[in-house]
Amino acid sequence: MSEFVCLIGLLLGAYGAGKIVNDRLRWTPTRSIADVLFAIAMGLTLLQGLMFFLGVLGVLYATVLHGVAAAWAGLALWTLTKWGPWLGQHVRRLPTSLAWYQLVAVAVAGFGLLANAVRALAPPHGATDPLAYQLALPKLYLLSNTLGFEESVNGALYPAAINMLYMLGLAVSSDSMPQLTHWGFGVLCCGAVVGVGQSLSTTKAGLWGAVVLALSPVLVYFGSLGYIDAGLAFFQVMALWALLEWMDSPGRQQLLLVGVLTGAAMSCKPHGIATLGVVLVILALTDGRWRTPRLHWQELALAASVALAVASPWYLRSYLFAGNPVWPLAGGIFGGVEFGHVNFGIPGYVRQLVEDPSMTAAVGGFISGILDRLWTKLPSLWYWSWTPQSWQHAIGPHLVALLPGLLLVPRSRQIHRLIGVTALYYVITIAVLQANPRYNMVLLALMAVLAGHVIENLFSERLKSLRPIVPVAIAVTVTLGAAWSFHLARPVWPVATGQVSREDFLRGQESTYPLFEFVNRNLPDDANILFQGIVKGFYCDRAYIWDHPYQRVVHYADLPDDVALARHLASLGVTHVARMIQVPPSRVRLGYPQYFLDPYHERFRKRYLTPIYQDNGYILFRFDPRGVTGNG
Amino acid sequence: MPEGLLSLIERARPGLQVAVAFWALGVLGYHYYDQGYHLLVAHLLGLQP
Numbered sequence: 001m002s003e004f005v006c007l008i009g010l011l012l013g014a015y016g017a018g019k020i021v022n023d024r025l026r027w028t029p030t031r032s033i034a035d036v037l038f039a040i041a042m043g044l045t046l047l048q049g050l051m052f053f054l055g056v057l058g059v060l061y062a063t064v065l066h067g068v069a070a071a072w073a074g075l076a077l078w079t080l081t082k083w084g085p086w087l088g089q090h091v092r093r094l095p096t097s098l099a100w101y102q103l104v105a106v107a108v109a110g111f112g113l114l115a116n117a118v119r120a121l122a123p124p125h126g127a128t129d130p131l132a133y134q135l136a137l138p139k140l141y142l143l144s145n146t147l148g149f150e151e152s153v154n155g156a157l158y159p160a161a162i163n164m165l166y167m168l169g170l171a172v173s174s175d176s177m178p179q180l181t182h183w184g185f186g187v188l189c190c191g192a193v194v195g196v197g198q199s200l201s202t203t204k205a206g207l208w209g210a211v212v213l214a215l216s217p218v219l220v221y222f223g224s225l226g227y228i229d230a231g232l233a234f235f236q237v238m239a240l241w242a243l244l245e246w247m248d249s250p251g252r253q254q255l256l257l258v259g260v261l262t263g264a265a266m267s268c269k270p271h272g273i274a275t276l277g278v279v280l281v282i283l284a285l286t287d288g289r290w291r292t293p294r295l296h297w298q299e300l301a302l303a304a305s306v307a308l309a310v311a312s313p314w315y316l317r318s319y320l321f322a323g324n325p326v327w328p329l330a331g332g333i334f335g336g337v338e339f340g341h342v343n344f345g346i347p348g349y350v351r352q353l354v355e356d357p358s359m360t361a362a363v364g365g366f367i368s369g370i371l372d373r374l375w376t377k378l379p380s381l382w383y384w385s386w387t388p389q390s391w392q393h394a395i396g397p398h399l400v401a402l403l404p405g406l407l408l409v410p411r412s413r414q415i416h417r418l419i420g421v422t423a424l425y426y427v428i429t430i431a432v433l434q435a436n437p438r439y440n441m442v443l444l445a446l447m448a449v450l451a452g453h454v455i456e457n458l459f460s461e462r463l464k465s466l467r468p469i470v471p472v473a474i475a476v477t478v479t480l481g482a483a484w485s486f487h488l489a490r491p492v493w494p495v496a497t498g499q500v501s502r503e504d505f506l507r508g509q510e511s512t513y514p515l516f517e518f519v520n521r522n523l524p525d526d527a528n529i530l531f532q533g534i535v536k537g538f539y540c541d542r543a544y545i546w547d548h549p550y551q552r553v554v555h556y557a558d559l560p561d562d563v564a565l566a567r568h569l570a571s572l573g574v575t576h577v578a579r580m581i582q583v584p585p586s587r588v589r590l591g592y593p594q595y596f597l598d599p600y601h602e603r604f605r606k607r608y609l610t611p612i613y614q615d616n617g618y619i620l621f622r623f624d625p626r627g628v629t630g631n632g
Numbered sequence: 633m634p635e636g637l638l639s640l641i642e643r644a645r646p647g648l649q650v651a652v653a654f655w656a657l658g659v660l661g662y663h664y665y666d667q668g669y670h671l672l673v674a675h676l677l678g679l680q681p
Contacts, residue, residue, distance in 0.1 A: 385663070397663035401656040408649055459649050466653065473657050480669045483676055 003121060003180045006173045010165070011184065013072040014043030016079030021046070027257050029245075032090035033195035038257070040188065041238040044165070045264040045310070047072065051164035052313060055147030065171040101468060102204065105475040109211045112220070112482035113187060115489040119224035120179040122492035123502045124538060125509040130226030131536035132546075135178055138167035139538060149321040151337065152546040152553040153537075157327045159314035161267035162231035175502075175538075178226045185230040186223035189441065190214050192237040193448050200244065200414040201453045209445075209452030211474065212402075215481035216444050217394035218437050220488070228268060233441035235265040236275045240421055240446065243279055247286065247417055252302070259303040263310025270326055271439050274428050276307050281424060328550075338552045370431050377430035384437055392438040398477070399447045402470075405454035415453060422446040506539070515578060515618040516540045522612075528573045530554065533580030533592055534618070545572060549591030556593065562604035563628060570625040577609055577621040 018039035022028060027042075029035045050068065054060055098106070124130055133155050140150050150156040162185070169177030190210040197206020213219060223230050239261035246254040262279050265272035283300045315325040322328075324336030331339065381400060388394040406419065422443070429440045437444060455474060459467045489496075495505040506513040516539040519529065529544040531537060537544050547554045553572070559565045569577075583592050595601040608628075609621035664670070674680040 397659050401659035401663075404655060405652045408645065408652055458653060460645065463646050463649060466650070470653055470656055473660055477660050477664060480664050480673065483673055484669070487672060487676060 001121070003169075003173055003177050004117075006169065006177060007180050007184050009073050009076040010044075010047075010181070011040055011188075012076035012079045014040045014047060015083070016043065016075045017046050018043030019079070019083065025256065026253050031195070031198055032087075033191065033198055034241075034245075036087070036090075037188065037192055037195055037238065038242070041235060041261060041264065045161075045235075045260065045267075047168075048161040048164045048264075048267065049313075051168055052147065052161070055141060055164070055167075056313075056317070058146035060142055060145045060147070060167070060171075062171060065168060069168065069172040098204070098207075099468070099471070101472045101475045102207065105211050105471070105478045106207060108475070108478045108482045109214045112478070112485040113183075113190075113214055115482065115485035116186070116220060116224045117180065117183050118489040118496045119492055120183040121176050121496040122179075123175050123495065123506050124179060124226050125506060127222075127225045127227075128535055130178075131510075131538040134163060134228055135166060135170070135175075135226040136536070136538045138163050138170055138178070140543070141167055142171055143541065143543060147317070151322075152548070152551040154328075154548070154550065157318035157322055158270060159267045159272070159311065160228075160269075161264065161314070162228040162269075165231075166226065166228075179224060182227060182230055183224050185234045186214075186219050188234045189219075189230055189237060189445050192234060192241060193445050193452070196237070196241050196244070196418070196446075196449045197452050199241070200412070200418055200449065202456060205452040205456040206449065207452065208455040208471070208474065209448040209450075211478055212398045212451045213445055213448040215398070215478060216396045216448075217388075217484075218392060219441060219444070220481070220485055221391045221394070222438055227438070229438050229441055232265060232268040232272055232439075233445055235261055235268060236272065236442035237445045239265050239275050240278065240425075240442070243282060244414065244417055244421065247282070248414065250299075252299075255299055255303050256306055259306025260310055262303065262307035266307060266311035267314050269439075270329065271433055272311075274425070274433055274440075275442075276304065277428060278421060278424055279303055279307070282421065339550060373431050374427065377435050380430045380435050381426070392436055395437050395444055396481075398451055398474070399444070402451040402454045403447065405458050406450060409454055409457040415450075418446065418449060422450060510536070510539065511617045512536055513539055514615050515613065515620060518613045518620065519576075519578070523576060527575045529576045529578050529620075530569060530572075530574045530623070531578050532595055533583040533587060534578055535587075540578075544578075545574065547592075556600070562600065562607055565600075565604050566608045566623075566625050566628045569623060570628055574623055576612075577623055579619050579621065581614075581617055581619055 015036060016039075018041065019035075021042050022035075022039050027038060029038060054064060054068070124135055130136075133153060137150060137153060137156060137160065140153070141147050162182075165181050166178035169181055190213055193209040193213050194203065194206035197203065197209050219230065239258060242254065242258045242261055246258055258279060262272075262275050265275040280300060280303070283303060318327045319325040319334075319336075322337040324331060324334035326334070327336050328339030381395075381403075384393045384395045385397050385400040411419070425440070425443050425446065429435060429437075429443055433440055455470055458470055492505075494500040495502060503513075503517070507517075512534060519527070520539075520541040523529075523542055525542070527542045529540065529542055531544055531546045533547075535546070535548070537546065545553055547556075554568065556565065559568055579595055581596065583594050588594055593601055595605075605621070608624055608626060610624060611619055612622050613620035671680060
């Protein structure tokens with residue numbers, strides 16, 4: 001539970017730091033929610049930048065990180081003293097004359113969010129990606145004290161600003177802190193929806209939007225796990241909110257804020273680049289009614305250059321390590337360190353555009369491809385609601401139920417702009433960004449604001465008596481959604497509250513945990529382990545290399561026999577091999593060897609490997625090169 | 633837009649609003665039933681194993 005205190009400290013410190021910067025640059029929104037959220041976004045961007053800087057310097061030592069945490073805690077206390085009374089006043093003013101069903105909906109959605117927080121407090125388990133990348137990479141950085149290049153881990157050079165916060169959490173709190181931070185980003189997204197609603201419609205519309213977003217299955221399910229998508233969505237919503245505010249009252253200072261937040265979104269994940277796309281399209285389409293064309297282009301260049309300046313350290317890092325700013329994507333253009341698989345579900349025509357140097361053919365293919373994809377993927381929203389392929393695509397029914405109402409409700413110029421930005425992001429999502437709602441929660445947040453606007457305004461004055469019908473139905477569905485959150489949280493309640501030890505819980509939940517317990521207790525600190533068939537390395541406290549089929553660090557096809565393999569592993573400094581005894585068929589189809597049935601790997605095992613640990617699923621070998629010297 | 637059409641739309645607006653409300657209620661009701669939320673609630677209340 002101490003993680004909650006850490007999260008509150010993180011956000012208060014971010015508010016304090018961001019408020020200082022925003023006040024100095026005269027970004028001072030009049031509305032309190034906007035003031036708080038823009039300051040938090042700025043403060044978190046600063047902290048992420050600081051952690052990146054420390055990582056590049058190679059000083060990610062416990063003392064340094066505890067020093068950063070202590071300074072941030074001091075900042076949080078200062079914030080509380082300086083701004084606490086002001087914040088308290090505004091919080092007391094927030095709920096403006098809510099009807100009973102609105103109170104019920106907000107309270108029950110809050111209960112659902114708390115149930116999700118219980119899940120976040122459990123040790124990371126189950127989902128693959130966090131234990132293989134999002135949490136595993138920060139832990140590897142902590143083990144090596146530097147922001148190095150883990151060449152065998154997918155996405156090792158992706159921008160990782162959110163992961164920098166996770167790294168600090170892992171260093172000063174517990175394994176659950178990153179999950180709770182991600183949950184906190186989900187709550188911040190809901191707050192941003194309230195703020196955007198307040199800005200463009202009404203506070204009540206924003207509250208309904210937040211309720212709709214809080215219940216969307218993709219956020220409920222993934223928001224409590226160690227992914228980064230809710231964090232990306234938060235910075236994207238803030239950037240687009242700043243853009244909408246700029247459209248209302250254009251000014252250079254406001255445009256700088258758009259640029260900084262767009263850069264912050266681009267620093268979270270390559271998908272954040274889509275935010276820059278939206279910003280540039282909107283800036284280019286906005287006509288010169290209130291400014292000269294020259295100034296207009298200057299503004300476009302200003303926003304783009306600020307965004308690129310904020311995000312560039314991440315892309316520069318990738319370029320310096322791998323010769324490719326977006327490694328391992330777009331290898332056809334940038335070249336760089338070889339990687340066996342660059343698709344990641346991106347549509348073929350996008351891949352062709354970035355990888356085929358003959359641009360004429362590529363552009364032609366891109367245009368026809370994008371039109372074809374737009375046509376086939378246009379109803380994605382419908383399918384995400386009714387027949388999602390997985391939890392990643394499950395958005396729930398509220399958007400499909402409510403958005404048609406936009407045709408009938410009163411729409412201000414601001415709402416029209418929001419519809420435009422949302423439609424543009426939807427097109428980008430389905431045409432370019434894998435049509436995956438988990439990667440694009442910002443889209444759900446924007447749509448949730450519009451849904452909230454519909455809930456508040458569906459019935460005109462003539463049908464005033466019917467107004468509660470839809471909100472009451474939403475309140476009922478909120479209760480059902482919260483029941484699901486409660487149901488998901490129930491199994492982890494004992495471990496989240498300390499009734500069951502974290503170790504016992506993990507022994508039952510994570511099949512690799514006993515193996516890594518052995519590794520962490522018995523292997524020397526400088527051990528270097530080759531994982532064979534094992535994907536989740538988070539609980540391993542020693543350096544490791546992952547032999548998945550796409551990386552090229554250990555590429556069996558390039559090593560003709562067991563002697564060559566032994567020589568190569570010796571050159572990499574491998575001391576042990578941890579192997580999954582029976583690799584599941586799904587991974588074999590991906591290209592993993594079935595090691596114990598493979599003559600090549602059997603020859604290698606018999607000659608160079610000595611078992612030192614075995615359980616039902618895994619075996620650990622000591623690697624003895626027997627006189628073979630490394631070739632590197 | 634012609635004056636007559638505008639007034640027609642204005643006269644139809646209440647009916648359309650009711651239709652959209654029914655659409656929303658139908659979608660929400662069917663979705664939660666289809667996804668088995670009634671079973672979940674029964675389970676949580678101890679009415680079903």
